[in-house]
Amino acid sequence: MTKVVLITGASRGIGRATARLLGARGWSVGVNYANNEAAAHETAAEVGRAGGHARVIKGDVASEADVIGMFDAVIHAFGRIDALVNNAGIVAPGMPLADMDVARLQRMFDVNVLGAYLCAREAARRMSKDRGGEGGVIVNLSSAAARLGAPNEYVDYAGSKGAIDTMTLGLAKELGPQGIRVNAVRPGLIDTEIHASGGRPDRAAVLGSQTPLGRPGSADEVAEGIVWLLSDAASYVTGAVLDVAGGR
Ligand code: NAP
Numbered sequence: 001m002t003k004v005v006l007i008t009g010a011s012r013g014i015g016r017a018t019a020r021l022l023g024a025r026g027w028s029v030g031v032n033y034a035n036n037e038a039a040a041h042e043t044a045a046e047v048g049r050a051g052g053h054a055r056v057i058k059g060d061v062a063s064e065a066d067v068i069g070m071f072d073a074v075i076h077a078f079g080r081i082d083a084l085v086n087n088a089g090i091v092a093p094g095m096p097l098a099d100m101d102v103a104r105l106q107r108m109f110d111v112n113v114l115g116a117y118l119c120a121r122e123a124a125r126r127m128s129k130d131r132g133g134e135g136g137v138i139v140n141l142s143s144a145a146a147r148l149g150a151p152n153e154y155v156d157y158a159g160s161k162g163a164i165d166t167m168t169l170g171l172a173k174e175l176g177p178q179g180i181r182v183n184a185v186r187p188g189l190i191d192t193e194i195h196a197s198g199g200r201p202d203r204a205a206v207l208g209s210q211t212p213l214g215r216p217g218s219a220d221e222v223a224e225g226i227v228w229l230l231s232d233a234a235s236y237v238t239g240a241v242l243d244v245a246g247g248r
Helices: 013-024 037-050 064-078 102-127 155-178 203-208 219-230
Strands: 004-007 028-033 053-058 083-086 136-141 180-187 241-244
Touching: 004 013, 004 064, 013 028, 013 037, 013 053, 013 219, 028 037, 028 064, 037 053, 053 064, 064 102, 083 102, 083 219, 102 136, 102 155, 102 180, 136 155, 136 219, 155 180, 180 219, 219 241
Parallel strands: 004 028, 004 083, 028 053, 083 136, 136 180, 180 241
Antiparallel strands: none
């Protein structure tokens, strides 16, 4: 049977690379985006060229109504849901905490924490065996920042990803009996547009050269870890946090 996944933030970066790789494995993919509709349609086209099926789904993960609508859209399009990749996330310009205003902090935690929790909740409601589901898999996108802290740059983002690690550990225990595996991937410095959105387009290249492997990672390299955790090859893996960070 064709497996169905919702990937939040799949219009660009790690989400797009994951969608493409799952397409090549024959999955059907709900391609969520927030603003960049053209990029989401390009992801969907890449999934199709790779051999899968895709449906583009607009929605802000920080909105409960949008999140419920995203899951409804996946089930309407494909008839089921087997997996969630909780990938949508934001950074903001680097600065010390003392200079951060409340609007920035609010949005950081709304998208990166509340959004991830809402998406995991909807996945739990629809995949839990006690609620009529068939089980499934959740992969959450954390960050190496969760264990480094990102001082003077973005301690807000780092803390939001610490919450993702903890959510992963708790949900793995809560949802294991429901047939749902829950894991996280912690990317390091990955060459995507997220660094430009934080005001430093060259951040991955500059800091990546200082990592043990001497370079930034690619979105495709992170996608390989995510897809492995989604696959039956990882059938006894739950509550794990997989670093894909070049030794950083
Ligand atoms: P990216 O290239 O900036 O792409 C972000 C994606 O998230 C886009 O598809 C964007 O949609 C979507 N998005 C943003 N806010 C959203 C919202 N409120 N609702 C729904 N979608 C939203 O990011 P990336 O580098 O691929 O990062 C993906 C994940 O990996 C994030 O959770 C990030 O924190 C994590 N991560 C990345 C790195 C890295 O070095 N790149 C390192 C560690 C962790 P639009 O196109 O519509 O804007």
